[in-house]
Amino acid sequence: MATITAADVNKLRTATGAGMMDxxxxxVEADGDFDLAIExxxxxxxxxxxxxxxxESTEGAVxxxxxxxxxxxxxVSLNCETDFVGKNEGFVKLATDLAQLALNFDNKEAFLAAxxxxxxxxxxxxxxTGVIGEKIEIGAFERLEGAFVGSYIHAGNKIATLVALSANVPGAEEAARNVAMQAAAMSPIALDEAGVDAxxxxKEIEIAKDLLRQEGKPEAMLDNIAKGKLARFFKDNTLVNQDYIKDNKLSVAAYVKSxxxxxxxxxxxRAALG
Structure with a gap:
């Protein structure tokens, strides 16, 4: 029977993050064999x-x-079961280290095999999962490339976003971060009208028509009025058409062109927990 010292236990704890007694x-079960103990x-x-x-693993860090x-x-989101674990410094560091590794891969499957x-x-x-005692998994994996890419992580690591600009111009870093912050706050469904699926x-046109019928609008007028409501839908829900949150006199597209x-x-x- 091998002698298990406190130093051995601490070494294994540092290597794996498992509890001291575990x-x-x-x-002990591995008779002092370090690799077997890890296994x-x-x-x-x-x-x-x-x-x-x-x-359900709806908490974590993005x-x-x-x-x-x-x-x-x-x-990348590293998901867990409780907010307590998701806020843990070691958990957030693991999520950050995994995200750095993920930069080297184009898809989630290749990343998981890395x-x-x-x-x-x-x-x-x-x-x-064994160390923490909660279900741990990769949730979101989103990659973006462009002439200039910026990022934003909302406080608490609940939401994170990336934005790509068409050129690396003076001020691009601040602009990309501002637009990424916009995407985090306003949750657009697409970049522009072309990105909204048919x-x-x-569905939006039909909803608009139903509401107009309830208001007593003539059937002949519904198509034109519904088109106007659809334009408003695009303005509210597509990133470049939204009012810029730091200056609502500008759209996001106009802010970038400034x-x-x-x-x-x-x-x-954009990825968010929950």
Whole structure:
């Protein structure tokens, strides 16, 4: 029987994030074999993950990161079950580290299969389920590329956004952040009218017509009035057409053009918990 020292327990605890008693038990069961003890903790995580597979993970941390060149970014959410865990400093750091790794991948599947300190990301999530005792999973994975990409994370890590501009002009970083903040606050459904799917447009027109009929408007007038209401829908719900939150005399598109007449917003991504 190997002698398990406090230093051994602390080393395993530092490496895995598991509780002290769990680490000691894993080392005893592994007869002091450090790698086997890690494997035992991972197996415990797999068991906990299986037991909690039907639980909702609607809390956590949403992180947006951009590469050094400011030409690509990702929004990743690390989800858990409780707000208490989601606010934990170690949990937020893990979410941030995972988001930094995610910058290297185009899709969630490749990211989950990527190496993260000797484990795949998917295995790390299972391990952390065992350590924390809650269902841990990657929720959102959104990637955006552009001539200039900026990001914004709302206080508390509940919402994060990315915005791409058509050029890296003076003031682009502040403008991209401001528009990303707009996307976080106003939750647009699309960049512009072209990005709204046909089913949504048809639904909005029908809603408008039904309301007009209830108001007693003549059937012959419904199409034209409904088109006006649809234009208002686009203004309220598409990013570039929304009133700019810091100056409602401007649309978001007009705000961006105030920096450079040719500058436009080319894309955005938004992820939120819940």
């Amino acid at each position: 680490c000691k038990k894993a080392l 035992n903790l991972r197996k415990k995580g797999q068991k906990v993950a299986a037991n909690r597979s039907d639980r 992180i947006a990161v951009v590469n050094d060149a400011k030409t690509a970014g990702v929004v 190496d993260f300190n000797g484990l795949t990301v998917a295995e790390k999530l299972i391990e952390q 089913a949504t447009i048809e 920096l450079d007449k040719d500058l436009i917003v080319t894309g955005f991504r």
